[in-house]
Amino acid sequence: RFDEVVFQYAGIKRPTNHDRIYILETGYGATLERENSDWLFRPDVDPMSLVQNPGYSPDAYRYGAIPSNLLPVFIDAAKKYGIKWYILAAIAYRESGFNPNAVGPWVTVGGKMTRALGMMQFLPDTFEYYGTDVNGNGKSPFDPEDAIYAAARMIAENGGRVGNYHRALYRYNRADWYVRDVLAIAENYRAIYGEDGRGQGLLAWPTERGYPITSFFGLRTLSGEEEMHYGIDIATPVGTPLYAIADGVVVAAGPARGYGNWIVIQHLDFVSIYGHLYADGILVSVGQRVTKGQLIGKSGNAGRSTGPHLHFGIALGSFPQAIQQKRYVNPLLYVQP
Ligand SMILES: [Zn+2]
Structure with missing residues (x-):
């Protein structure tokens, strides 16, 4: 295993799990890639599946604000399925940094190699089940509207409609840290944009504009x-x-x-x-x-x-x-x- 090689080379005798995550995240330079740490701990994950995400945009992830053209889509999709809009926005931010062209690393699901696609990072089978052609231009996980509505439906049908977002998000991505991340981001969005998404929005910039x-x-x-x-x-x-x-x-x-x-x-x-x-x-x-x-x-x-x-x-x-x-x-x- 790659981590064992690294620890042998570095002379680390008894690495902790934290050391393993640290090595991996340092290599990737981004906690966003944390799901990839699965291959360090699970023998069934193929290390070859660990490839860079060609759609990943560090800038989009760094900036974090909800793109203004997407905010109404989150609000409308959430309304249609009876859930909170900021949960959807938080998923989009956490999964892809609002990048509609994001492509995830290869993973093994049910013995098959597959990868997550689009802004909401749907596996093809999951998107096939929950997705619809929202805007009449063909159904695609790379279409932000199709992807956001599909995510809204999936969250709604797995607990979101009765307010159980923890369960719904766990179905979306089976990790407690993921659920915590998304709920924390969602809470920020609610605080900034308001419960209905029509609040004050972004705050004032802390200094004169124009400085990098x-x-x-x-x-x-x-x-x-x-x-x-x-x-x-x-x-x-x-x-x-x-x-x-x-x-x-x-x-x-x-x-x-x-x-x-x-x-x-x-x-x-x-x-x-x-x-x-x-x-x-x-x-x-x-x-x-x-x-x-x-x-x-x-x-x-x-x-x-x-x-x-x-x-x-x-x-x-x-x-x-x-x-x-x-x-x-x-x-x-x-x-x-
Ligand atoms: Zn500083």
Whole structure:
């Protein structure tokens, strides 16, 4: 087995399951490929089935926001089958990053080699059963509307219609971590877009627009060390205006380890974090109410920073637990450049 070869070569005597997952995910550089770790543990999975997903788009996955042309499709499909629209959107994001052309790795199901197709990653047999030609152009798992309606029907008929999304999602992809992932993403979408999908939508961008994102949320290598990056970095020159992404109350404004100085704002059910400010870049004080789009500070280059930039993060829940417990999420689910 490949993992045994790696551990022998690296001189690791007693690898844990975590080591195995780590080796695999480091190789792929993406937790998105986590389902592929099956072949490390299950003798019945053919390692040759482990191929790169040609349709996988890291950018689509990184950005996370629901494409505006798809939002009404999720809402209408969910309404037709009596389920929640944000469950469908979360599946599409988790499965393919909203990529209609996604093709999954080869897997063995019931002794046959097969692979998942399209935005909702249907196995051909499953799509054949649940799918219909929604828009009169031929039935295809690569047609976003056909795929989304088929997923809505599958979720509805496996528990979704009576609100048992855990069971329905487990039928969709038999792994507890998958169910947890999708439910967490769905909860974010509900919070951002509202129960009916017609809420405020995305929040304000945290700084002047036009500056590139130089580091995304997730694992990254810094000075040769792998580490989790709990936010995004935006390459703003020192002194660039910073804005509140939503209404809220300032809960921290001052020195913070690693960040130089930071501003933390408590919103309804999450906090936003602005890092690497200089002391004179803080224009708000603790306890102050702020409104969406309000000027709150100026970006800097303080703390553990390799150049002028804004570190921006979002953590779920209330300050300070949200940060102490590292309940960070990808900020690009909430804000878009
Ligand atoms: Zn950062």
